[in-house]
Amino acid sequence: MRRPLLIILMAGASISIAGCTAIGPKPWEKDLMARHEMLVDAYPLLIAADEHIYFSKEASSGGRGFAGGGCGCN
Amino acid sequence: MAQSSYGTENNNFGPGVAYSQLDAALLVYQEAGGRVSATEPTLDLSIHGADGRVLTGGLVADAVSGATPNGAVPSTVSQNFVTPLKARGSTASVTGASGGSTIIHLPPTPGQLATAALGRQYTVAPNTLPVDKGFRDHRGAITLGWSQPLGAISDVGFGGGFSRETDYQAISANAHIAQNLNSANTTVSLAVNSEFDSSSPFGGIPTPLTVMNAQWKTQASRNKSQLGFVLGVTQILSRRWLTQLNYSFDRQSGYQNDPYRVISVVDPSSGQPTSTLYESRPDNRQSQSVFWDNKLDLDPFVTDLALRYYKDSWGISSKTAELSERINFGTAFYLEPNARWYQQSAANFFHYYLVGGQPNPAFASSDTRLGSFTALTYGAKLGFALNGRSEVYVKGEYYQQTGNGHPADAIGQLRQQNLFAGTKAAMVFLGYSWDFH
Numbered sequence: 001m002r003r004p005l006l007i008i009l010m011a012g013a014s015i016s017i018a019g020c021t022a023i024g025p026k027p028w029e030k031d032l033m034a035r036h037e038m039l040v041d042a043y044p045l046l047i048a049a050d051e052h053i054y055f056s057k058e059a060s061s062g063g064r065g066f067a068g069g070g071c072g073c074n
Numbered sequence: 075m076a077q078s079s080y081g082t083e084n085n086n087f088g089p090g091v092a093y094s095q096l097d098a099a100l101l102v103y104q105e106a107g108g109r110v111s112a113t114e115p116t117l118d119l120s121i122h123g124a125d126g127r128v129l130t131g132g133l134v135a136d137a138v139s140g141a142t143p144n145g146a147v148p149s150t151v152s153q154n155f156v157t158p159l160k161a162r163g164s165t166a167s168v169t170g171a172s173g174g175s176t177i178i179h180l181p182p183t184p185g186q187l188a189t190a191a192l193g194r195q196y197t198v199a200p201n202t203l204p205v206d207k208g209f210r211d212h213r214g215a216i217t218l219g220w221s222q223p224l225g226a227i228s229d230v231g232f233g234g235g236f237s238r239e240t241d242y243q244a245i246s247a248n249a250h251i252a253q254n255l256n257s258a259n260t261t262v263s264l265a266v267n268s269e270f271d272s273s274s275p276f277g278g279i280p281t282p283l284t285v286m287n288a289q290w291k292t293q294a295s296r297n298k299s300q301l302g303f304v305l306g307v308t309q310i311l312s313r314r315w316l317t318q319l320n321y322s323f324d325r326q327s328g329y330q331n332d333p334y335r336v337i338s339v340v341d342p343s344s345g346q347p348t349s350t351l352y353e354s355r356p357d358n359r360q361s362q363s364v365f366w367d368n369k370l371d372l373d374p375f376v377t378d379l380a381l382r383y384y385k386d387s388w389g390i391s392s393k394t395a396e397l398s399e400r401i402n403f404g405t406a407f408y409l410e411p412n413a414r415w416y417q418q419s420a421a422n423f424f425h426y427y428l429v430g431g432q433p434n435p436a437f438a439s440s441d442t443r444l445g446s447f448t449a450l451t452y453g454a455k456l457g458f459a460l461n462g463r464s465e466v467y468v469k470g471e472y473y474q475q476t477g478n479g480h481p482a483d484a485i486g487q488l489r490q491q492n493l494f495a496g497t498k499a500a501m502v503f504l505g506y507s508w509d510f511h
Binding site for chain 1: 386390400
């Protein structure tokens with residue numbers, strides 16, 4: 001069960017890390033990345049609310065962050 | 075530095091600057107058909123030091139009420155369900171009942187209660203999904219966190235949380251470490267989380283696969299522990315493209331039943347329910363997921379596409395795709411439509427019902443949330459920058475689950491019933507974010 005997931009993960013991580021010396025903008029090209037909306041957690045309360053609802057209505061949780069929900073709603 | 079309409083104000087809130095951020099939000103959630111409604115205010119405060127240290131704190135409150143499917147199948151005749159009432163061993167008189175329930179007197183039961191007590195009975199009309207309308211709860215939660223650079227390490231941190239509701243309590247602790255590489259275009263991170271939960275259901279802990287009854291159970295509570303980690307790589311691929319790949323593993327051990335949920339046993343030829351048993355789930359669950367998020371800034375458009383694959387030891391696998399498109403109208407206003415598609419397979423112990431005359435399996439649950447279904451979410455968000463320091467936003471979403479309510483092997487009268495008790499819900503989220511020095 002775990003093997004395909006691990007292969008995907010390791011392949012992705014290898015591509016990212018091995019290629020990182022060549023990939024990515026120069027510091028003076030990060031104007032767009034500096035914008036608030038480009039943060040992966042730009043609106044944490046919104047993400048938390050959505051994840052909380054999905055946790056209480058679906059069998060899957062986690063991925064973006066930790067699994068579970070700290071409540072008895074599932 | 076962002077320019078402000080106030081002219082001389084310092085509106086620089088980036089790295090290397092000490093500032094604080096306050097986020098306040100209100101979620102209002104309503105399910106169709108008079109089912110669950112919830113109101114949830116939240117408040118987050120983070121204090122950023124110029125040296126990269128960050129202290130965060132959060133408060134959440136929840137008020138939830140409404141009708142909840144109890145897990146039993148509908149029938150062509152009306153059905154009665156009994157459940158405990160009031161405190162353990164209570165014989166207090168009750169003058170009224172709510173949610174379509176009536177109060178019943180229980181005879182003394184050998185080995186359980188020495189004297190007669192009171193129970194609650196509710197009746198479900200023919201050809202109607204059985205729901206318990208007596209569901210009501212409140213929750214309060216607090217979180218605290220600390221993170222900072224440490225020597226050559228870009229960021230280390232730890233945090234904790236405490237959540238309490240009438241019948242449930244959760245304590246969690248987490249720690250993380252992250253390293254920036256390649257001129258901060260690459261970030262590798264590892265986070266671990268542990269959680270300890272205690273379930274103290276109203277009426278006590280029912281014995282799995284025993285007949286639903288109104289007696290208080292002798293065992294008051296059971297615990298569950300959880301340990302998990304998230305390994306992540308975030309990579310800035312170009313001036314416009316940010317990608318994040320996470321692998322998560324999670325392990326839960328202990329009590330995982332829904333103590334209020336039951337499963338019908340039906341007659342093998344007529345399909346009529348003959349008894350109602352408490353559900354039974356395994357004590358152990360391991361899950362893994364791969365999550366891949368992409369953010370693409372094609373100014374003034376910002377696209378976010380996130381994909382997730384999830385699999386667990388209960389036999390459930392799921393796929394999730396989320397897409398949002400933010401459209402900036404200048405710097406003061408934006409519109410962001412979003413959509414989400416989700417599909418899961420059923421747990422290997424999911425059954426719509428059990429068939430009489432056959433031995434019961436070790437584990438059985440008719441909880442639709444453990445069944446096979448597809449869910450769609452549509453929504454849109456509107457945001458307004460009040461000035462360089464604060465933003466107010468509103469987001470509306472509609473959520474709908476679609477499943478198979480008419481399985482091919484349904485027995486007798488169950489062929490004419492809808493056995494899928496999925497959720498349709500609308501939610502509105504109001505938020506306010508304020509950066510200040």
